[in-house]
Structures are given as structure tokens and as C-alpha cells.
Amino acid sequence: MIRSVIAGIGSFVPPKVVTNDDLAQRMTTSDEWIQTRTGIRERRFAEEGVSCSDLALEATRKALEDAGMTASDIDFIIFATLSPDHHFPGTGCYLQAKLDAAPVGCLDVRNQCTGFLYSLATADAMIRAGLYRNILIVGSEVHSSALDFSDTGRDVAVLFGDGAGAVVLSAGDDPERGVLYTELHADGRFAKALHLDIWDISKKPYITPETVTSGAIWPRMEGKTVFKHAVTRLCESIVRTLEVNRVRPEEIKYVIPHQANMRINQMVAQKLGFPEEKFLHNMQRYGNTTAASIPLLLDETYRQGFLEKGDLLLLAAFGAGFTWGTALLRW
Ligand code: ACO
Numbered sequence: 372m373i374r375s376v377i378a379g380i381g382s383f384v385p386p387k388v389v390t391n392d393d394l395a396q397r398m399t400t401s402d403e404w405i406q407t408r409t410g411i412r413e414r415r416f417a418e419e420g421v422s423c424s425d426l427a428l429e430a431t432r433k434a435l436e437d438a439g440m441t442a443s444d445i446d447f448i449i450f451a452t453l454s455p456d457h458h459f460p461g462t463g464c465y466l467q468a469k470l471d472a473a474p475v476g477c478l479d480v481r482n483q484c485t486g487f488l489y490s491l492a493t494a495d496a497m498i499r500a501g502l503y504r505n506i507l508i509v510g511s512e513v514h515s516s517a518l519d520f521s522d523t524g525r526d527v528a529v530l531f532g533d534g535a536g537a538v539v540l541s542a543g544d545d546p547e548r549g550v551l552y553t554e555l556h557a558d559g560r561f562a563k564a565l566h567l568d569i570w571d572i573s574k575k576p577y578i579t580p581e582t583v584t585s586g587a588i589w590p591r592m593e594g595k596t597v598f599k600h601a602v603t604r605l606c607e608s609i610v611r612t613l614e615v616n617r618v619r620p621e622e623i624k625y626v627i628p629h630q631a632n633m634r635i636n637q638m639v640a641q642k643l644g645f646p647e648e649k650f651l652h653n654m655q656r657y658g659n660t661t662a663a664s665i666p667l668l669l670d671e672t673y674r675q676g677f678l679e680k681g682d683l684l685l686l687a688a689f690g691a692g693f694t695w696g697t698a699l700l701r702w
Pocket of ligand 1: 399400401404405409525526529530594659661689690691
């Protein structure tokens with residue numbers, strides 16, 4: 372039976388560290404407010420001129436090296452981002468050109484914080500269907516260029532950071548390893564609870580002097596709505612994943628959750644009765660890197676030597692859309 376396995380993984384964050392105190396120079400906020408409500412201490416911001424596909428390229432190079440492959444071994448690219456290089460074409464195409472990997476197919480996934488899981492599920496299905504052998508999946512974000520650092524946007528601006536994570540998902544036949552299960556969900560009734568208003572691109576005209584000056588160019592969020600739904604949906608999805616796969620919580624080595632807010636993840640762990648130390652975090656150092664957060668955390672966990680072959684991992688994410696999902700895999 373063909374099963375998809377992570378053959379290589381890598382991540383990259385830009386070197387510039389932006390602390391909570393740095394943000395407090397730009398808006399009315401404090402290290403205490405941000406840490407208490409989110410757990411975030413600092414994040415990375417890309418320098419001017421560095422794009423989403425630039426960060427993705429660095430993460431990809433590390434993933435290819437880890438897999439012992441070159442770009443010529445990749446036969447499809449799936450790119451997850453909400454901060455693309457351009458509105459179109461997809462950022463996967465820009466990355467493919469930088470890798471000199473034409474003419475492999477490129478698919479952009481626009482599912483925000485759940486983007487990596489949607490990409491993983493899609494790549495897994497493609498590999499099991501026998502369509503491709505080595506799919507590059509990348510989650511990459513440059514948020515820092517498109518946040519409102521005024522007091523109006525401070526609830527959103529303090530949360531996000533820049534970074535990228537990449538995996539090479541390959542066809543394998545080792546029954547001890549691979550993606551075992553994925554589930555994906557969405558509820559578009561909450562699309563406007565976290566969204567960017569100006570890109571109502573199907574409405575004419577969508578760029579007017581008013582839309583530019585109104586603040587509609589910045590992401591806006593109903594924080595409490597997002598928080599409440601994140602906890603509920605993540606709990607439901609994790610419980611179902613365990614039930615469907617007949618897995619007991621103690622069999623899971625680690626939960627690798629999306630890194631949006633420490634309190635969300637702690638609350639989920641608590642409600643499910645998981646020991647908190649099974650829920651891994653690095654948002655303290657990187658903030659919310661959206662589509663990059665899960666591969667970034669998985670890569671750090673792997674490189675720190677915490678993962679052994681056969682470990683059972685549960686990946687879970689919730690984000691704008693709303694979208695959410697889980698994946699169960701044996702490392
Ligand atoms: N610094 C200081 N004060 C702030 C800040 C800030 N950065 N942001 C908001 N405030 C103020 C508000 O103006 C408000 O002031 P008021 O009481 O005078 O009106 C006060 O703090 C409380 O604001 P709330 O919005 O009620 O604060 P809350 O406790 O809900 O925390 C937060 C806000 C941290 C955003 C929380 O709602 C949250 O984490 N929600 C989930 C967000 C999330 O996870 N988003 C990402 C997931 S989706 C994705 O990843 C794409």
C-alpha cells in the first residue's frame with residue numbers, strides 16, 4: 372500500500388527580532404498585555420523587499436537537503452499562504468521559478484492558518500492516488516508588510532510574525548510511517564470574523580479612494596469570536612480524530628497545534644484532558660506565522676531531536692474562513 376511520508380523538512384525565519392517592547396514604541400500596547408493574552412514575547416519581521424517566496428525558498432532548500440534531494444526530484448508544488456508575493460499568479464509559481472523546477476505543477480492553497488493542513492491532505496491524496504512521488508509543500512508568510520500598526524489595528528498587529536516551513540512528502544511503503552488520517556472543515560458564515568475587506572475583488576469598483584483611506588486595506592478580526600470557535604472546533608476535531616483512528620490520548624507523542632494564541636491551545640489541552648506538555652509551542656518566539664506555523668514547529672521539534680521513528684503526532688489548526696482540521700501521522 373502506498374502511503375505518504377515526510378521525507379524531508381525545513382524552516383526559515385528572517386533574522387530581525389521584534390519584541391513586544393518594540394511594538395509598544397509604535398502603538399499603545401505593552402509586553403505585559405501581549406504576553407498575558409497570547410503568550411507571545413517576540414516575532415520575526417522580514418526586511419523590506421523580502422517576499423513570501425524568498426522565505427519559502429530558504430525553507431525549501433533545508434527540506435530538500437534533509438530529504439537528500441534536489442529540486443529536480445520534486446514533481447509537484449503546493450504553496451499555502453495568505454500573504455502572497457502578488458495577488459496573482461500564485462506564489463507557488465514564483466517559488467518554482469526560483470528553484471528552476473519548471474514545468475512541474477504548482478497549486479496555491481488559500482486557507483490561512485489551516486493552509487498547511489489543507490495542503491498536506493491534498494498532497495497525501497495525490498500521492499496515494501499514484502499521481503506524484505515527491506510533493507513539496509510550503510507554508511510561508513510575510514505579514515509584517517500588511518499590518519495596521521496604529522491603535523486601531525493593535526489587536527491584530529501584535530499577533531503575527533513572518534516565517535516559512537517546508538516539507539517534502541514522498542510515496543513510501545513503510546507500514547510504520549506516514550500520514551494516517553486527515554480531516555478538513557470550514558464554516559464560511561464566519562468569513563468576516565477575520566478578513567481583509569478591500570479585496571472584494573468581484574465587486575466593482577474594488578479600489579477607490581475611499582477603500583484606500585478607509586482602513587479597509589488592513590486585516591480586521593473579531594478576536595473573541597475567533598477565540599471561542601477555535602477552542603470548540605479544535606476540541607471536536609481532535610476528539611473525532613482519536614475516535615475514528617481508535618487512538619488513546621496517551622498514545623500521541625505530541626500535538627503540534629497551529630500557533631495562534633497560547634491560551635487557545637492551553638484551553639484545548641485542558642478540556643481534552645491532555646497533559647499540557649504534549650502540546651508544543653514556539654509562538655513565544657515567532658508569534659502567529661499562519662500557514663508556516665505547523666511546519667515551523669514540526670521542524671524545530673525534529674531538529675532538537677525530540678522525534679523518533681514511529682512517533683504518533685497529531686497536527687491541528689484553526690483559522691480565518693473559518694477553516695480547521697487535523698492530521699494524524701507516524702513520524
Ligand atoms: N495592547 C493593548 N490593549 C489592547 C490591544 C493591544 N495590542 N489590543 C486590544 N487592546 C484593548 C482593547 O482595545 C480593549 O480595550 P477596552 O477594554 O478599553 O475596549 C481591551 O484591550 C480588551 O480587548 P479585547 O479584544 O476584549 O481583548 P481579548 O481579551 O479578547 O484579547 C485577543 C484580544 C488577544 C486578540 C483575543 O481575542 C484572541 O487571542 N483572540 C483569538 C485571536 C486569534 O487567535 N487569531 C488568530 C487565529 S486565526 C489565524 O491565525 C489567521
